[in-house]
Amino acid sequence: MTKEPINARGTFTPLGVSRSSERVSRAVGESLRHYAVMEDLKHQADLALKAWSGAEAGTLVHCTAAAITLSVAACMTGTDKALVRCLPLPTGGPSKVVLPAGHNVNYGHPVRQAIRLSGATPLMVGEADACSEGDLASALKAPDICALLLVHSRLVEGVTPSLAAMISLAKDQNVPVILDGAAQDFKVAELVALDPDLLLLSGQKYLASPTAGIVVGKAEMVAAVAAQESGIGRGMKASKEAIAGVLAAIEERQALDLADWAQDKAAKLAAFLERANLLPGVTAYAVADPTNLPFERACLRLPCEAAPIIAALKASNPAIWVMEDRASRGEILLESVMLSVAEEDLILQRLAVLLRDC
Structure with a gap:
């Protein structure tokens, strides 16, 4: 055997990422035995994520890969219902995402494919072994830019400016910043303090919840991510058991x-x-x-x-x-x-x- x-x-x-605690497992199992008003449950999760992270707002989606796609979508549509329904077809607005080449991490599929799923086009900057401030500054000034996507992971390749420097460059051009920090839940407060518009984390990494994509950040941008559930995000929503598990995992982390x-x-x-x-x-x-x-x-x-x-x-x-x-x-x-x-x-x-x- x-x-x-x-x-x-x-x-x-x-390998299934992590093993959940007894408390998280019980919360998930109990949720499966009951109905729930999903909007109420999601609101509860939003409040918990906000309190835990220190960000303006939070929401949950199916996983961090989904969070990348939906965050890019949010940068193209805001909360405009007509634009949300339009994706992944062109919305008529900015639709290019600046991505340092070394941040095109492959976690089963490359980050640039997660971008393309939204209908946006990745604009790769620099080389896999290096991307300079000048490279990024030039790319961020290009027409049709809707976001800068950065990855904070041990899998990132090459030499790039610091996260703080790259975020500052984007803010100078009023370009929204999406920061994928999938396994960085221990550093949530530190990463929120860098002031990205959206920070993405995996519930199932060190939090050890069921699979879930945690999105925290600016209230307006988080609302735009949540709005995608009426469009391409419908197939990427968080389940009731995932929400219940994340809530329990966050309570455990806060008590740690x-x-x-x-x-x-x-x-x-x-x-x-x-x-x-x-x-x-x-x-x-x-x-x-x-x-x-x-x-x-x-x-x-x-x-x-x-x-x-x-x-x-x-x-x-x-x-x-x-x-x-x-x-x-x-x-x-x-x-x-x-x-x-x-x-x-x-x-x-x-x-x-x-x-x-x-």
């Missing part, structure tokens, strides 16, 4: 002492690294998250090629998935935030067996 996979790869969509949580995760990682360093030929150490999330990951430098070890871990039962970013350097990365001690034991036991053949 195939066992549940061990996910040391982080909030990885092909983040400093204590981070200290606990750091101690857990240190214990894992100490044991990993006992593996033959392995050097194990902690690496910071490149986007400054409040935890580190384990990096194991192996005495042999990493790719065969990664493949063998994945072929195990239970399958063990790790981050492959550093495989070419003979290293594997593991995110232990959501791992149980028993899962860590299995990972180390399996590595000990595989490393005998190195």
Whole structure:
């Protein structure tokens, strides 16, 4: 019998992203047993998102990929019902989205395709390895620009100006800014403070709710996102169980002492690294998250090629998935935030067996 996979790869969509708490699971299950007035439930979610994020307003859609499409749509239509119904056909207004080339992250499909689904056209700026302030400033002055889309993720490539600098450039041209920070829910207050018009987060990442796209930001722009449910957003709406789960997850996060949580995760990682360093030929150490999330990951430098070890871990039962970013350097990365001690034991036991053949 195939066992549940061990996910040391982080909030990885092909593995179901995260595991919800008992409280969130109960809230979801209970919601499925009852009817709800959806407008009332959505209003409750809007108030909760506003209070949690510190933004002017909030709303929920199906997922963050949907949130990208609907946020771009909102920049083209506002709350105009006729324009909302028009999409994805041209509205007659601005319809180009400035996107730094290195921010065209592929999370199953590329960001530019999420833009195109709205009927807009992505305007790629710079190269994958670099995009300068001059590149962006020039692009933002082009005709027919409806938005600047930025991605805040460890998957972003190349060198770009800071988020604050890029947002400032857009504001100088009165261009709305959409910031996709899917896995950055721990940093919601920090990102809201950068003043994007719309900030997009995934409920199912570290919040560990059911799949949901969280949209917070300027009240007028959030209202325009919500308005898309009468148009292309109808197939991208949040379900009652997703809303119930997000509400429960936000309550849990608000009750969390983040400093204590981070200290606990750091101690857990240190214990894992100490044991990993006992593996033959392995050097194990902690690496910071490149986007400054409040935890580190384990990096194991192996005495042999990493790719065969990664493949063998994945072929195990239970399958063990790790981050492959550093495989070419003979290293594997593991995110232990959501791992149980028993899962860590299995990972180390399996590595000990595989490393005998190195």
